[in-house]
Amino acid sequence: MATLIQLVDTLWTTILDVAPILLILVLFQVMVLRQKVPHLRRMILGFIYVVLGLDLFLVGLEMALFPLGQIMAGQLTDPAFMGVSEQGAIGANWRDYLWVYAFAAAVGFSTTIAEPALIAVSLKVKEVSGGAVKAWGLRVAVAVGVAVGVTLGALRIVTGWSLPLLIVIGYVIVIIQTLIAPRQIIPLAYDSGGVTTSTVTVPLVTALGLGLASNIPGRSPLIDGFGLIALASLFPMITVMGYAQVGDLLARRAARRKAREES
Amino acid sequence: MITPFRSFLGLILGALRDLAPIILVISFFQIVVLQQPFPNLGPIIVGLLLVLLGLALFIQGLEMGLFPLGESMAHAFARKGSLFWLLAFAFALGFGTTVAEPALIAVTGEAAEAAAKAGLIAPGPDSKATYAVGMRYTVAFAVGIAILVGVFRIIKGWPVQILIIGGYLIVVALTFIAPAEIVGVAYDSGGVTTSTITVPLVTALGVGLASMLRGRNPLIDGFGLIAFASLTPMMFVMLYGLLY
Numbered sequence: 326m327a328t329l330i331q332l333v334d335t336l337w338t339t340i341l342d343v344a345p346i347l348l349i350l351v352l353f354q355v356m357v358l359r360q361k362v363p364h365l366r367r368m369i370l371g372f373i374y375v376v377l378g379l380d381l382f383l384v385g386l387e388m389a390l391f392p393l394g395q396i397m398a399g400q401l402t403d404p405a406f407m408g409v410s411e412q413g414a415i416g417a418n419w420r421d422y423l424w425v426y427a428f429a430a431a432v433g434f435s436t437t438i439a440e441p442a443l444i445a446v447s448l449k450v451k452e453v454s455g456g457a458v459k460a461w462g463l464r465v466a467v468a469v470g471v472a473v474g475v476t477l478g479a480l481r482i483v484t485g486w487s488l489p490l491l492i493v494i495g496y497v498i499v500i501i502q503t504l505i506a507p508r509q510i511i512p513l514a515y516d517s518g519g520v521t522t523s524t525v526t527v528p529l530v531t532a533l534g535l536g537l538a539s540n541i542p543g544r545s546p547l548i549d550g551f552g553l554i555a556l557a558s559l560f561p562m563i564t565v566m567g568y569a570q571v572g573d574l575l576a577r578r579a580a581r582r583k584a585r586e587e588s
Numbered sequence: 589m590i591t592p593f594r595s596f597l598g599l600i601l602g603a604l605r606d607l608a609p610i611i612l613v614i615s616f617f618q619i620v621v622l623q624q625p626f627p628n629l630g631p632i633i634v635g636l637l638l639v640l641l642g643l644a645l646f647i648q649g650l651e652m653g654l655f656p657l658g659e660s661m662a663h664a665f666a667r668k669g670s671l672f673w674l675l676a677f678a679f680a681l682g683f684g685t686t687v688a689e690p691a692l693i694a695v696t697g698e699a700a701e702a703a704a705k706a707g708l709i710a711p712g713p714d715s716k717a718t719y720a721v722g723m724r725y726t727v728a729f730a731v732g733i734a735i736l737v738g739v740f741r742i743i744k745g746w747p748v749q750i751l752i753i754g755g756y757l758i759v760v761a762l763t764f765i766a767p768a769e770i771v772g773v774a775y776d777s778g779g780v781t782t783s784t785i786t787v788p789l790v791t792a793l794g795v796g797l798a799s800m801l802r803g804r805n806p807l808i809d810g811f812g813l814i815a816f817a818s819l820t821p822m823m824f825v826m827l828y829g830l831l832y
Binding site for chain 1: 606607609610612613614616617618621622626627631632633634635636637638639640641642643644645646647648649650651652653654655656657660661664665668673677680681684685687688689690691748749752753756760763771772773775776778779780781782783784785786787788789791792795799805806807808809810811812813814815817818
């Protein structure tokens with residue numbers, strides 16, 4: 326019964342969330358384009374599926390994964406679990422938190438694989454590139470990037486490194502890669518940064534950041550809890566371009582070998 | 589009747605594969621690392637079934653509704669040939685999908701809290717609410733501008749990296765002069781603006797537009813709108829923090 330109430334409740338918020346989008350689409354369709362939409366009924370049914378699917382997805386996550394993951398993030402960052410002796414000690418030793426980094430990487434990777442927005446983009450990419458960019462390969466590349474970003478973010482909270490400095494270093498790497506990576510991957514790589522951080526990733530990663538920042542001596546959740554999401558959307562750009570670069574390199578090497586064999 | 593059922597079963601299996609890593613991770617940490625039993629397994633299993641069903645439905649709906657809709661509107665605008673209406677649509681889509689975004693409302697609330705603590709604004713609830721609402725409209729405006737510029741870029745065929753790298757340089761420059769309390773929130777605001785429904789719609793719009801225009805490659809010119817939508821909020825939030 327409680328589940329049913331929650332389903333209806335979440336459905337209502339999802340509908341409210343979609344309402345402005347729908348309003349704009351209908352407004353422009355009716356006022357500006359004034360054309361018949363092909364397969365209108367199918368499209369409306371698809372829209373209903375999307376809203377209903379998102380509703381079930383969110384309620385299910387709320388029931389099954391989020392509470393557990395959030396408790397877990399709290400327990401893993403608890404000084405008692407870490408065996409850190411003195412709360413008041415100045416600064417934290419980054420080696421005390423190895424399980425936290427493992428958790429950060431694992432959660433970053435696995436939540437990204439389940440991210441619906443990323444699935445959507447990878448389907449589109451596969452279609453547009455005629456299969457040249459593999460949907461699954463792209464998703465794994467993005468997930469590795471998020472894992473690196475979240476781990477680095479956790480490490481930053483523990484060590485107190487400067488966030489702007491990390492971001493600037495990341496941007497410099499992105500700029501260098503942009504100059505040398507295959508041209509057709511670049512817009513896609515930039516997009517994958519923004520896509521990664523939504524429904525599944527944000528709640529778990531935020532819980533981890535807040536847990537860490539409130540348990541580590543000398544850190545404040547308000548100032549140091551931020552930044553995990555920013556790093557998680559920066560690193561996929563690097564890994565997606567890297568993925569294309571490696572693929573390009575392998576293809577070129579194979580072509581060279583083939584040419585040698587033929588000659 | 590057998591074929592749709594079969595394909596839906598395929599979608600469920602696909603969803604199971606998508607969720608397997610996260611289930612494994614949570615189980616591993618619960619059992620091996622924290623060494624605790626699973627609390628009330630019943631709701632967890634029901635929840636997982638809902639997640640599976642939801643993901644399968646979402647993907648089905650994506651292929652039936654959101655993708656064709658985004659593409660058919662892009663085609664219709666390209667046929668109509670009015671740049672003004674296309675750009676107006678792009679701005680409205682960016683602004684409209686962002687202004688009511690729950691994640692954004694949460695982030696701007698935190699930002700107001702941080703600003704009040706730092707003494708940038710008066711500590712009362714009224715001034716905090718004004719600050720948060722102002723920032724929300726700022727971000728929505730930023731996303732509207734982002735989609736507008738992104739669509740204009742597709743039409744002109746400009747390379748995406750020039751605009752993005754230029755944008756990043758501005759972000760870096762702003763980081764040095766913006767109030768320190770706002771910087772963290774500003775960086776995170778870029779990530780929260782792109783929701784699960786906006787992304788497929790905007791992607792389909794870009795790809796549809798690029799495939800309609802002569803001399804544009806959907807892969808090179810069609811993508812990049814999402815990147816703009818997560819870049820401009822960082823800029824505008826820092827500017828907001830500076831000027832408010």
